[in-house]
Amino acid sequence: MKQLKIFLADDHLLIREGLKKILAAEKEFIVVGESGHPDDVIDYFNKEGADILILDLNMPGRSGLDVLKHVKRIKPETKILVLSMYPEDQFAERTIKAGASGYITKESASEELMKALHKIAKGGNYVSNSLAEKLLFKKKIVSDQKPHEVLSDRELQIMILLAQGKTQVEISDELSLSTSTINTYRSRILEKLNLKSNAEIIRYAIQNKLI
Amino acid sequence: MKQLKIFLADDHLLIREGLKKILAAEKEFIVVGESGHPDDVIDYFNKEGADILILDLNMPGRSGLDVLKHVKRIKPETKILVLSMYPEDQFAERTIKAGASGYITKESASEELMKALHKIAKGGNYVSNSLAEKLLFKKKIVSDQKPHEVLSDRELQIMILLAQGKTQVEISDELSLSTSTINTYRSRILEKLNLKSNAEIIRYAIQNKLI
DNA sequence: TTTCATTGTAGTATTTTTACGACAGGAGAT
DNA sequence: ATCTCCTGTCGTAAAAATACTACAATGAAA
Numbered sequence: 262m263k264q265l266k267i268f269l270a271d272d273h274l275l276i277r278e279g280l281k282k283i284l285a286a287e288k289e290f291i292v293v294g295e296s297g298h299p300d301d302v303i304d305y306f307n308k309e310g311a312d313i314l315i316l317d318l319n320m321p322g323r324s325g326l327d328v329l330k331h332v333k334r335i336k337p338e339t340k341i342l343v344l345s346m347y348p349e350d351q352f353a354e355r356t357i358k359a360g361a362s363g364y365i366t367k368e369s370a371s372e373e374l375m376k377a378l379h380k381i382a383k384g385g386n387y388v389s390n391s392l393a394e395k396l397l398f399k400k401k402i403v404s405d406q407k408p409h410e411v412l413s414d415r416e417l418q419i420m421i422l423l424a425q426g427k428t429q430v431e432i433s434d435e436l437s438l439s440t441s442t443i444n445t446y447r448s449r450i451l452e453k454l455n456l457k458s459n460a461e462i463i464r465y466a467i468q469n470k471l472i
Numbered sequence: 473m474k475q476l477k478i479f480l481a482d483d484h485l486l487i488r489e490g491l492k493k494i495l496a497a498e499k500e501f502i503v504v505g506e507s508g509h510p511d512d513v514i515d516y517f518n519k520e521g522a523d524i525l526i527l528d529l530n531m532p533g534r535s536g537l538d539v540l541k542h543v544k545r546i547k548p549e550t551k552i553l554v555l556s557m558y559p560e561d562q563f564a565e566r567t568i569k570a571g572a573s574g575y576i577t578k579e580s581a582s583e584e585l586m587k588a589l590h591k592i593a594k595g596g597n598y599v600s601n602s603l604a605e606k607l608l609f610k611k612k613i614v615s616d617q618k619p620h621e622v623l624s625d626r627e628l629q630i631m632i633l634l635a636q637g638k639t640q641v642e643i644s645d646e647l648s649l650s651t652s653t654i655n656t657y658r659s660r661i662l663e664k665l666n667l668k669s670n671a672e673i674i675r676y677a678i679q680n681k682l683i
Numbered sequence: 684t685t686t687c688a689t690t691g692t693a694g695t696a697t698t699t700t701t702a703c704g705a706c707a708g709g710a711g712a713t
Numbered sequence: 714a715t716c717t718c719c720t721g722t723c724g725t726a727a728a729a730a731t732a733c734t735a736c737a738a739t740g741a742a743a
Contacts, residue, residue, distance in 0.1 A: 273557070273578035275585060277489010284671025297579070306543060346484070367484035368508070370720090413720060429700065441723050444701065460637025460702095463674045624690060640730065652693045655731065660690090670730095686743080693735080700729065706722085713716080 264291045265382055268305060270328065271317035271344065272297035277365075280315065283371045290378065291336035299328045306332045310339065313382065318345045318356070327464055333360040340381045344374075344388060353388065358467055411453055419446040423459055424466030476504045476593055478517060482528035482555065487578075494582045501589065510539045517543045521550065523595065529567070531554045537570060538658065540561035541659065544571035551592045555585075564599065573596035622664055630657040633672055635677030 267290050269277050278297050284290045290313075294305050302314070311369045315334055318325030325343070332339055342363040351362045362381040365373055369389070377387035412420060422432045429447070432439040447459075456462055464472045475490050476669070478501050478586045495501045499655040501524075505516050513525070525543060529536030536554070543550055554567045564575040573592040576584055580600070588598035623631060633643045644651040658670075667673055677683045 273556075274548045274581050275494075275578045276487055276490060278582045279487060281488075282493030283489055311582070319550075322693095339587060344486075367486045370485050371489045426669045426675075428669075430698085432728065438721090439723050440699080441725090442721070445722075447700090448702075458639075460635075460674055463671055464678070465639075467675070467678060507737090626691065649691090650693050651729080652695090653691075656692075657690095658730090658734075686741100688739105688741085690737100690739080691720070692737085694714105695733085696731100697733100698729100701727085703725090705724085707720100708716095708722105709718100710740085711716100711718085713714100 263312060264294040264312040265289060265314045266291055267301070267315060267378075268293060270297075270302045270325075271295075271315070271321065273317075276317075276394075283374065287375065289382075296362035302328050303331050303335075306336050306339065306409075310336045310373045313340045313342060313378065315342050315344055317363075318343060326355060328417065329359050329361060332337040338432070340384075342377055342381055342387070355417075357386075357388070359414075365389060381434060412450060415451050416446050416453070419443060421466065422463060423447060423450075423472055424463050424472045426463070438468050476524055477502060477504040477522040478524045478526060478589075479504060479513070479522040480506035480526050481508075481510075481513045481536075482506075483530065484528075487528075491585075494585065498586065500593075501591060510536070514546075515544050517547050517550065520549045524551045524553060524589065526553050526555055527572075531556060536569065540567060540570050540572060549585070551595075553588055553592055553598070568597075568599070576600060583590050601637050623661060627657050627661050627664070630654060631661045631673060632677065632682055633662075634658060635674050637674070 262421050264337045267284065269280055269292060271277050271280070274297065279395075281292050281295070284292055293311050295310070296302055296305070298464050302316075305311075306314070311435070316325055316329060325337055325345075329343070332341065340363075341361045342365070343353075343361045345353075345364065356364055362376045362470075363386060364390075365387070369377075373389070380387045419432065422435070427435075429440045429443045432438075436443075450462065451457060454462075454463060454465060463472075474479075478495065480503060482488050482489055482491070485508060485558065486599055488508070492503050492506070495503055504522050505520070507516070508598060513527075516522075517525070527536055527540060540552055540554070543552065547572075548550060550624075552572045553576070554564075554572045556564075557578050567575055574597060575587045576588050576598070585602070591598045592669075631641060633646070638646075640651045640654045643649075644654045647654075660667065665673075665676060667676060674683075
């Protein structure tokens, strides 16, 4: 049987090690690389590539979503399983739209991880039942859309960084953008969400469990 | 050799499973229980108890710190190793004060986890080198009073206004003081509470129900 | 009683943030 | 095809925040 090459992207070493041990139980999977840095992930996929990328969304700097899109662009055949800390509904939809094959949270059991992996290995998609329900339900009831869902990906990314208390300068460095650019995103976020200051951004983010 | 009973408290199942696999490598340790819910942890220690509690601070509801104190009260002989997502030295200090025997982050390697476990199993304490340094440089804060209780009245007043998102200019107008004055209070607040930005002030204030 | 930390207050010099305007590329609508 | 909105990007000028330094009054400690 051909082994499937898996790359682990998660910024917590302890978690990567745990995942490796879990994956080691099945001979079908072999971990060929791992890293906690977005850039490493991109580097690796530029050069080597793997069958499956297990990707944590919460890496520092460049957002997980960015990495996802990048990998999908340079190696479209890569299957990506997103592993997030956040309760499903916040990000799941965006990641699926961006090309992920599956989305599970760190609250999942390892059986669920395996199920998801097997499914996407065969070319399928995997989302938890509860998430699937929510997504279906949402199509119909547009009304209870959270305000921040109208933000573009970039805007949401900036919003979260701002909410974490990063300064514009830090963010612009991290993303290699001009501070003006960050500032423009900020303005748009304030406008779209009808907020007035970073303080309100933080409170909004805390209330909506974005951070 | 007597095995040491370990209880795992972390709200991410996947992480608990990873930890179990890692711990399984050493016969000295045996995982006797696990849970992602603070209340379960407390229940367990009310009834059974274990030698070591590996505790994630970021559990939902009742804070990890709460759990820590509770367990220490009902079973003071329990050794507690705190496993946090946050690099924040802020938390570290409080957890140690609250009775934890060690503090490591999820960025640690599993070797570090083992080192920490062995050390505290023998009755020692473990903090990472970098953290130890930081703690040395910091001045002592008295017992278990809330950090913000060391603020002077004026400082607390300013802190609350800042936490509400008021700008220095607004505050100085409101109080008929120079913005410089407000700024000085702010600096002192940051120093006393060991915070670094307004964002942290806001989070601190929300967490401590100051606003 | 001298010393020393704490508090309330402010000025100055830099950095940062902010408001605003600008522009190009893509997607949808007409 | 053309128009228009949205997105991603940036620059500039003005406003605000920040890091320092400073100093007097109070009060506690030695």
